[in-house]
Amino acid sequence: MVDFSLTDEQIELQKKARDFAQEYMIPYAHHYDKTGDFPLPIIRKCWEQGLMNLGIPKDYGGPGWGALEQCLVVEEMAAGCAGMTTSIYVNSLGAEPILVAGSDEQKEKYLPPLVEDLKFISFACSEPYMGSDVAGIRTRVKKEGSNYVLNGSKFWITNAPYADYFTVFASLDPSKRHKALCAFIVEADMPGVKTGPPVEKMGHRASVTSSVILRDVKVPEENILGSEGMGFLIAMQTFAMTRPAIAAFATGLARAAMEYAREYTEKREAFTKKLREFQAIQFKLAEMYMKIEASRALYLKAAWTADTTGDSTVPASVAKAYATDAAMEVASEALQIHGGYGYIDQYPLEKLFRDAKLYQIYEGTSEIQRLILGRHVLDGYDPAMEDIPKWGLKDAPDF
Ligand SMILES: Cc1cc2nc3c(=O)[nH]c(=O)nc-3n(C[C@H](O)[C@H](O)[C@H](O)COP(=O)(O)OP(=O)(O)OC[C@H]3O[C@@H](n4cnc5c(N)ncnc54)[C@H](O)[C@@H]3O)c2cc1C
Numbered sequence: 001m002v003d004f005s006l007t008d009e010q011i012e013l014q015k016k017a018r019d020f021a022q023e024y025m026i027p028y029a030h031h032y033d034k035t036g037d038f039p040l041p042i043i044r045k046c047w048e049q050g051l052m053n054l055g056i057p058k059d060y061g062g063p064g065w066g067a068l069e070q071c072l073v074v075e076e077m078a079a080g081c082a083g084m085t086t087s088i089y090v091n092s093l094g095a096e097p098i099l100v101a102g103s104d105e106q107k108e109k110y111l112p113p114l115v116e117d118l119k120f121i122s123f124a125c126s127e128p129y130m131g132s133d134v135a136g137i138r139t140r141v142k143k144e145g146s147n148y149v150l151n152g153s154k155f156w157i158t159n160a161p162y163a164d165y166f167t168v169f170a171s172l173d174p175s176k177r178h179k180a181l182c183a184f185i186v187e188a189d190m191p192g193v194k195t196g197p198p199v200e201k202m203g204h205r206a207s208v209t210s211s212v213i214l215r216d217v218k219v220p221e222e223n224i225l226g227s228e229g230m231g232f233l234i235a236m237q238t239f240a241m242t243r244p245a246i247a248a249f250a251t252g253l254a255r256a257a258m259e260y261a262r263e264y265t266e267k268r269e270a271f272t273k274k275l276r277e278f279q280a281i282q283f284k285l286a287e288m289y290m291k292i293e294a295s296r297a298l299y300l301k302a303a304w305t306a307d308t309t310g311d312s313t314v315p316a317s318v319a320k321a322y323a324t325d326a327a328m329e330v331a332s333e334a335l336q337i338h339g340g341y342g343y344i345d346q347y348p349l350e351k352l353f354r355d356a357k358l359y360q361i362y363e364g365t366s367e368i369q370r371l372i373l374g375r376h377v378l379d380g381y382d383p384a385m386e387d388i389p390k391w392g393l394k395d396a397p398d399f
Pocket residue numbers: 090122123124125126129130131132133155156157158159201204209358361362363364365366367368371
């Protein structure tokens with residue numbers, strides 16, 4: 001059975017997120033975009049309303065929502081402000097390695113504080129010389145007695161200056177690539193952990209990004225996630241769970257862009273007609289709508305797969321690659337419909353256009369999603385035609 005309807009509970013959650021975006025995000029989005037300040041009051045409000053840390057299980061004090069419900073929420077919030085939503089959702093990304101591979105003790109120690117208080121956990125994988133190639137991590141770890149000692153630099157780490165905890169990926173021996181990766185829970189106040197100044201960014205300016213420097217950081221052995229060598233698998237399993245949400249982010253942003261464009265076509269006149277009366281403009285809106293509908297269907301399938309099978313790698317890559325490209329195209333066309341006004345900051349389109357770009361880059365670029373899918377089609381995909389029937393060998397049948 002295929003069923004696209006949402007439960008009453010899901011509709012209620014979706015509405016709560018939509019109301020939050022309209023009341024607390026949209027009115028302040030321009031301010032935080034201009035200043036690049038961290039939107040702490042908005043994030044606090046979000047946390048107070050129970051719209052943060054959605055995937056933390058009930059056993060650890062969280063609401064225990066699945067990937068699907070998290071996607072419904074982020075679609076609404078990203079339609080309000082992409083940058084704020086990135087900063088809010090990074091707690092889910094940062095906590096996911098603990099959900100994927102943490103022991104009961106680790107979950108008991110690190111998950112409830114995120115729900116009981118406004119605490120931040122960041123995902124620290126990327127480095128100055130490594131982003132897509134996770135197996136190429138250069139941050140080193142070595143065992144010394146009952147500690148692991150970390151040395152290296154992480155870059156692009158969302159919320160890092162505000163983080164209380166990090167999930168950090170490091171290598172026992174970079175020449176052994178993915179086989180040597182390990183993942184750790186690192187507390188921000190452990191000696192040797194430092195964060196750099198926020199990086200000036202083109203978009204998502206309400207989300208703060210900075211480096212994390214690790215100098216002889218002694219991490220107790222009980223803070224390793226899984227065991228030595230499991231880091232690569234933990235990172236990939238984390239992305240499989242969180243990429244559907246990036247597709248949902250992109251869907252929300254695209255939806256907002258289309259709605260702003262739709263409204264503009266009602267007001268703006270050219271050649272004595274409203275823009276909405278030109279078929280060329282209607283076709284642009286139609287293209288936007290098709291892309292948004294397709295993006296939503298793909299993220300729903302990916303999230304459903306994550307919730308029901310626990311492995312959504314392939315549908316998550318399909319959804320992320322499609323929806324993020326679609327958001328870029330929709331934002332561009334919605335800006336075009338605004339003409340010159342799309343290009344200035346009196347209207348939200350230029351911000352949406354800048355914000356859309358990041359979705360094609362973080363949590364695995366569009367190219368990396370295609371790499372995963374190309375490999376899947378060649379090596380993982382189960383062809384419908386087991387033996388490809390011979391083509392064109394027979395004349396007209398006599399049956
Ligand atoms: C605002 C922002 C926030 C971020 N937040 C975080 C965070 O919280 N935590 C974190 O760990 N990281 C974070 N990142 C890092 C992000 O995940 C990386 O930027 C991304 O994975 C790409 O890595 P890179 O920038 O090193 O590009 P590179 O890996 O150097 O790639 C450069 C280009 O080459 C392409 N490319 C690379 N390899 C291949 C290949 N095999 N085939 C085809 N094309 C290829 C890429 O697609 C890209 O177009 C963030 C980045 C930004 C910009």
